[in-house]
Amino acid sequence: MSRLIITFTDEGEKLSARLMEVMPEFAGAFGYSGHKEKARGRHGLHKLIRKNFETGECIVFISAMGIAVRKIAPFIKDKMTDPPVIVMDQAGQFVIPLLSGHTGGANEISQRIAEAIGAVPVITTASDVSGTFAVDEYARKNGYHTPDRDQALAMSAGAVAGKKVEIKEDLFGQTVHIKSEDIQMCLYKRPYVLGVGCKKGTSFANIEVYINSILDKYNININDIGLVASIDLKKDEPGLIEWCDAHRKKLVTFSAEELMAQDGDFTPSKFVMETTGADNVCERAIVAAGGRVTIRKLSKYGVTVALGRIR
Numbered sequence: 001m002s003r004l005i006i007t008f009t010d011e012g013e014k015l016s017a018r019l020m021e022v023m024p025e026f027a028g029a030f031g032y033s034g035h036k037e038k039a040r041g042r043h044g045l046h047k048l049i050r051k052n053f054e055t056g057e058c059i060v061f062i063s064a065m066g067i068a069v070r071k072i073a074p075f076i077k078d079k080m081t082d083p084p085v086i087v088m089d090q091a092g093q094f095v096i097p098l099l100s101g102h103t104g105g106a107n108e109i110s111q112r113i114a115e116a117i118g119a120v121p122v123i124t125t126a127s128d129v130s131g132t133f134a135v136d137e138y139a140r141k142n143g144y145h146t147p148d149r150d151q152a153l154a155m156s157a158g159a160v161a162g163k164k165v166e167i168k169e170d171l172f173g174q175t176v177h178i179k180s181e182d183i184q185m186c187l188y189k190r191p192y193v194l195g196v197g198c199k200k201g202t203s204f205a206n207i208e209v210y211i212n213s214i215l216d217k218y219n220i221n222i223n224d225i226g227l228v229a230s231i232d233l234k235k236d237e238p239g240l241i242e243w244c245d246a247h248r249k250k251l252v253t254f255s256a257e258e259l260m261a262q263d264g265d266f267t268p269s270k271f272v273m274e275t276t277g278a279d280n281v282c283e284r285a286i287v288a289a290g291g292r293v294t295i296r297k298l299s300k301y302g303v304t305v306a307l308g309r310i311r
Contacts, residue, residue: 005031015092025109027204045071053072072099082104085099103140135151145187190310193291194228196281208246220307222247229288260279267297294309
């Protein structure tokens with residue numbers, strides 16, 4: 001499922017088109033024009049919103065705040081799983097993260113939108129206003145689950161109140177330990193590692209379409225991907241970087257020597273070996289990142305993908 005931009009006026013529709021044009025992460029978004037759909041006698045918005053709540057993909061309303069609240073109200077369940085929902089006025093003056101500011105990244109996405117179109121981001125979460133540490137935002141950015149929400153809220157509240165927070169993390173391990181004066185907690189990696197290889201110059205659109213098709217095929221929620229792993233030759237690959245930024249995924253890369261040092265049964269390619277120095281990128285990268293391959297190499301559109309789980 002794509003990101004969803006919902007409008008109800010002609011001016012809102014123009015802003016939607018502008019958003020898709022200036023922000024690559026919204027280039028493949030699905031635009032729903034409520035005023036036109038109603039005139040045609042078609043009503044599918046309820047179903048679209050429900051689907052995005054199931055997949056965790058971002059929803060942007062270009063409308064009054066009240067309309068957005070009423071439309072999403074039947075689907076709100078849990079701050080740890082609800083998707084990022086953002087509201088913009090049709091004049092493009094303000095961008096407001098309405099739901100899942102930290103865990104879903106609505107605050108960060110709103111700030112990027114505001115910067116791209118010259119709007120004012122209206123951020124209201126306490127940790128952002130005070131510039132302090134927030135457990136749920138840290139977990140999202142680094143691919144961790146927050147198993148105890150009460151502890152997470154208490155620690156973030158403590159940080160807002162001025163308590164010192166210490167973090168001990170292993171970037172390629174399963175856990176990170178966080179402690180403050182009176183709380184200690186452990187975060188666990190999100191279960192999936194996405195191994196990716198691609199031809200030089202592969203577009204964001206091709207990467208987006210193919211990865212989405214694989215996730216849909218195997219019924220995997222994109223929010224359950226904690227890491228994206230590849231070879232170091234791809235650390236600056238524009239299309240891949242753009243995809244990781246758009247979906248708030250951490251990219252880790254390894255040298256050909258590191259990939260070839262991994263033990264396991266991999267799908268070899270003579271061409272890939274000659275091109276990169278490793279006989280397989282996506283599967284070996286998963287193992288190098290601390291995972292085990294569960295879905296072997298698949299390729300299309302110049303993109304090669306494998307999926308694995310953290311051991």
